[in-house]
Amino acid sequence: MQSNSDYAKQEYWDDRFKEETEFEWLCGFDVVADILLPILKPNSKILHIGCGSSHLSMRLYEAGFCDITNVDYSQILIDSSLQRYAASYPEMKWICDDMLSLNKIESNAYDVVLEKATIEALLVKEKSPWCPSDEALVVLDQVFSSVTRVLRTGGVFISISFTQPHFRVPALMRNPNWSINVEEFGTSFHYYVYLLKNGEHLSSEIRERYGKLAADWLRPLN
Numbered sequence: 001m002q003s004n005s006d007y008a009k010q011e012y013w014d015d016r017f018k019e020e021t022e023f024e025w026l027c028g029f030d031v032v033a034d035i036l037l038p039i040l041k042p043n044s045k046i047l048h049i050g051c052g053s054s055h056l057s058m059r060l061y062e063a064g065f066c067d068i069t070n071v072d073y074s075q076i077l078i079d080s081s082l083q084r085y086a087a088s089y090p091e092m093k094w095i096c097d098d099m100l101s102l103n104k105i106e107s108n109a110y111d112v113v114l115e116k117a118t119i120e121a122l123l124v125k126e127k128s129p130w131c132p133s134d135e136a137l138v139v140l141d142q143v144f145s146s147v148t149r150v151l152r153t154g155g156v157f158i159s160i161s162f163t164q165p166h167f168r169v170p171a172l173m174r175n176p177n178w179s180i181n182v183e184e185f186g187t188s189f190h191y192y193v194y195l196l197k198n199g200e201h202l203s204s205e206i207r208e209r210y211g212k213l214a215a216d217w218l219r220p221l222n
């Protein structure tokens with residue numbers, strides 16, 4: 001890798017997945033299990049976007065949540081994961097698709113969409129977390145609209161991130177069609193699980209707390 005901006009390039013991930021078979025960004029399943037498990041039901045239909053070589057899906061499957069579709073835009077990762085996991089996790093699906101469009105994913109179908117550290121990868125070229133570029137806002141609008149399209153009403157987008165709420169909540173407020181709840185975890189270094197419920201409204205508490213910070217994030221694009 002030559003610079004952090006490589007995280008936004010598909011060729012970087014393709015190259016990396018020629019060798020890498022397992023790498024867990026931010027945290028593994030055990031760390032977030034207490035937050036995730038109460039949200040899931042045994043028959044929950046789960047879409048894991050930007051799955052990479054994380055074992056989060058495998059741990060969820062072993063915990064009894066087998067209807068999992070993994071999406072990544074690296075065909076190399078998808079092919080090697082299929083080969084490695086098809087026999088042990090027969091109900092799990094692997095689809096090569098871009099999370100900015102999720103063109104191959106059915107609408108109104110999922111109870112849960114899950115991402116970990118992937119929005120960070122999409123925004124890695126940003127110069128300031130206070131002043132988002134137009135490019136960042138376009139990317140966020142695309143991801144949020146794809147995610148809300150594939151989620152059923154009442155479904156939840158779970159976004160696991162190291163980005164602090166004063167930067168991430170304003171970004172999430174660009175989508176008016178979900179409520180926002182934040183769970184914090186970690187000891188010395190803190191991480192956050194953002195829980196976005198599709199079809200609900202923002203609470204007045206979140207609007208009051210983050211409204212002023214959100215002005216630049218909520219600006220309309222030409």
Ligand SMILES: C[S@@+](CC[C@H](N)C(=O)[O-])C[C@H]1O[C@@H](n2cnc3c(N)ncnc32)[C@H](O)[C@@H]1O
Pocket residue numbers: 013023024025026049050051052053054071072073074097098099100115116117118121122
């Ligand atoms: C920082 S890694 C996170 C991997 C995994 N979620 C984890 O937590 O270990 C980012 C992942 O997102 C994937 N990715 C980046 N941009 C994407 C896009 N537009 N569509 C689908 N996958 C994407 C990359 O290929 C990579 O697997």
